[in-house]
């Protein structure tokens with residue numbers, strides 16, 4: 001079957017080679033993988049194509065550990081995921097392998113981020129106009145029944161209740177998926193999350209989509225928390241330089257491997273190496289060469305290898321570097 005047809009099937013790709021040193025996927029939505037695969041399968045069935053495998057959590061963590069991606073930060077960024085987060089983390093703990101000695105001493109089996117995603121923030125505030133990309137946001141009961149203030153209280157509550165939540169994120173601004181009417185809600189929510197990160201001395205993990213100027217401006221005005229990560233960095237080289245001068249970490253994901261994304265590669269070259277992190281944002285943003293199918297933490301290894309080649313760095317050195325950078329970004 002041709003590559004083109006493979007993409008159409010949107011199937012799982014093959015596993016990457018094992019990395020010579022463990023790394024950490026700094027941004028994963030593990031609880032969304034199953035639903036994402038279900039959606040793919042609905043489409044496959046409708047088009048008379050084969051269903052693809054919907055992996056168990058054990059299969060996901062085993063595959064990930066087998067290639068050296070020994071931990072991931074689970075990111076809960078909507079109310080439903082926050083309400084069930086402790087259960088999700090218990091499941092991850094049960095299924096996660098002990099890890100290599102390098103990891104065992106530093107990083108618990110389950111670590112997590114929690115926040116109200118900027119696009120969710122607008123919905124909790126009843127702004128549901130069609131977005132610039134033409135989609136009509138779906139406001140569910142969970143949005144109608146909970147104001148933005150109440151939703152943010154639920155983030156604070158999970159921070160207080162579960163010590164495995166060590167990151168506030170993903171929060172920030174998204175001017176692509178939310179119409180202009182919802183921007184004030186996003187800004188308000190972002191500022192509240194900045195406050196939470198500072199109040200609880202947690203790392204802030206930022207989602208910034210087509211909102212670079214305002215994100216930088218708000219961080220400056222409100223005074224950023226001690227540790228900041230830009231998840232799935234999409235700014236240009238000037239922004240990358242400005243961020244790392246401030247000591248903010250930039251996390252690179254699948255899109256850096258895509259042919260058309262020269263700007264992200266240029267941004268990488270402008271990034272101080274001590275601030276480079278890796279992530280999947282799974283089940284989304286699947287890297288080459290498995291692009292087209294769903295994403296999972298194991299595939300961080302593809303992105304690691306790709307970036308180490310781009311930077312002309314030895315793969316083991318690069319993995320060590322990003323591993324240590326991740327610890328620094330988390331304050332552990």
Ligand SMILES: [Zn+2]
Nearest residue numbers: 027075170281
């Ligand atoms: Zn994400």
